[in-house]
Amino acid sequence: MSFEVERTTVWSFPERGRWATQRYTSTYRGNFAPQIPRNLILLYSKPGEVVLDPFVGSGTTLIECKLLGRKGIGVDINPATVELCRRNLEFRVPNELPQVVKQGDARNLDFLENESVDLIIAHPPYANAIRYSEDLEGDLSRIHDIQKFLGEMGKVAQELHRVLKRGRCCSLLIGDLRRNKHVVPLGFHVFQVFLKRGFLPREIIIKVQHRCRGTEVWISRANDFLLLAHEYLFVFEKSGQP
Ligand SMILES: C[S@@+](CC[C@H](N)C(=O)[O-])C[C@H]1O[C@@H](n2cnc3c(N)ncnc32)[C@H](O)[C@@H]1O
Numbered sequence: 001m002s003f004e005v006e007r008t009t010v011w012s013f014p015e016r017g018r019w020a021t022q023r024y025t026s027t028y029r030g031n032f033a034p035q036i037p038r039n040l041i042l043l044y045s046k047p048g049e050v051v052l053d054p055f056v057g058s059g060t061t062l063i064e065c066k067l068l069g070r071k072g073i074g075v076d077i078n079p080a081t082v083e084l085c086r087r088n089l090e091f092r093v094p095n096e097l098p099q100v101v102k103q104g105d106a107r108n109l110d111f112l113e114n115e116s117v118d119l120i121i122a123h124p125p126y127a128n129a130i131r132y133s134e135d136l137e138g139d140l141s142r143i144h145d146i147q148k149f150l151g152e153m154g155k156v157a158q159e160l161h162r163v164l165k166r167g168r169c170c171s172l173l174i175g176d177l178r179r180n181k182h183v184v185p186l187g188f189h190v191f192q193v194f195l196k197r198g199f200l201p202r203e204i205i206i207k208v209q210h211r212c213r214g215t216e217v218w219i220s221r222a223n224d225f226l227l228l229a230h231e232y233l234f235v236f237e238k239s240g241q242p
Pocket residue numbers: 025028029030031032033054055056057058059060061075076077078081104105106107123124125126132138139140141
């Protein structure tokens with residue numbers, strides 16, 4: 001499968017990358033295509049640098065870190081997901097760098113020092129659009145109330161800002177929701193939350209969403225509204241000035 005780094009603000013990957021163990025990450029609900037972290041890593045980090053994914057899920061980002069020679073750190077609230085991620089990292093590459101996976105909460109990364117990370121790739125739950133657990137304490141996908149979800153994302157933004165080095169980038173993929181036929185502009189809201197916590201806006205990328213699980217159900221219901229077919233990939237920067 002051919003791969004070229006993206007050069008515009010519209011990204012579309014009709015065919016999901018299946019290299020290394022990425023064919024296994026494709027079955028995790030709400031996973032993203034490996035082309036997303038691959039582009040971000042190549043655009044915003046150098047070999048040997050530290051990349052953090054605070055919502056690591058099945059490990060799509062860390063597999064790319066391993067393949068591209070970056071030190072990866074992955075965090076997920078769900079211990080079963082952490083195990084899955086570790087299994088997906090079981091393959092060999094020459095001169096491999098450490099990939100650390102921890103059970104933890106993106107709102108509290110106190111095992112990481114201030115300004116110790118070169119790039120962040122964050123893919124949080126879109127509030128409760130997909131529930132990742134029934135009763136796991138700290139799972140942000142259990143929050144239905146949008147204001148409460150944004151409050152918790154404020155804590156995430158503050159922590160990500162703390163651990164990121166000055167002048168470096170924090171990316172975030174998020175989609176909007178539809179509730180009772182009205183769109184909930186979750187992307188716009190989360191964008192503002194990150195600016196309020198001190199990040200600078202570097203890019204707003206539209207990520208075209210291809211058919212995913214559940215699309216058929218929505219098509220059958222969609223008589224008087226449009227199907228959401230994009231997500232936002234925001235790239236923020238931490239100011240180089242103290
Ligand atoms: C959209 S998924 C990430 C999918 C990932 N990009 C992949 O390709 O597999 C969001 C993840 O966030 C995790 N999560 C929910 N609340 C969290 C929290 N407070 N801290 C860290 N992870 C959390 C969920 O368990 C889920 O695995």
